[in-house]
Amino acid sequence: MKKALMLLAVGLASVSFANQQLAQQKGCMACHDINAKKVGPAYKDVAKKYAGKPDAVNYLANKIKKGGAGVWGSVPMPPQNVSDAEAKQLAQWILSIK
Numbered sequence: 001m002k003k004a005l006m007l008l009a010v011g012l013a014s015v016s017f018a019n020q021q022l023a024q025q026k027g028c029m030a031c032h033d034i035n036a037k038k039v040g041p042a043y044k045d046v047a048k049k050y051a052g053k054p055d056a057v058n059y060l061a062n063k064i065k066k067g068g069a070g071v072w073g074s075v076p077m078p079p080q081n082v083s084d085a086e087a088k089q090l091a092q093w094i095l096s097i098k
Contacts, residue, residue: 019092019096022093026080026082027080028080034097043097044097047095050095056091056095057091060090060091061084061088064087064090064091065080067079
C-alpha cells in the first residue's frame with residue numbers, strides 16, 4: 001500500500017512538471033507566472049477564480065486556443081499556437097495549482 005501511494009505521488013508530480021514544461025515550451029511563462037501577476041494573471045489566481053466550476057477546463061482551454069480580453073484587465077491575450085489536447089492539458093494543470 002505504501003509503495004502504491006509513493007508511485008501515485010511520483011506520477012502526479014511528474015504530470016504536474018510535464019504540464020509546467022509544456023507551459024514553458026509554448027511561451028506561456030513569458031506573460032504568466034505561477035505565483036505573481038506579470039502581463040497576465042498569476043496561474044494560482046486563475047485556479048482560484050475558476051475552482052469548482054464544472055466547465056472550467058473547457059472554458060480555459062478555449063481561452064488559451066482563441067485568446068480573450070477583459071476578464072483580467074485591458075491587456076488582451078492573443079490566441080495561442082497549441083493543439084486542442086495541449087490547451088486542455090494546460091487548463092487542467094492551471095486549475096490544479098494551489
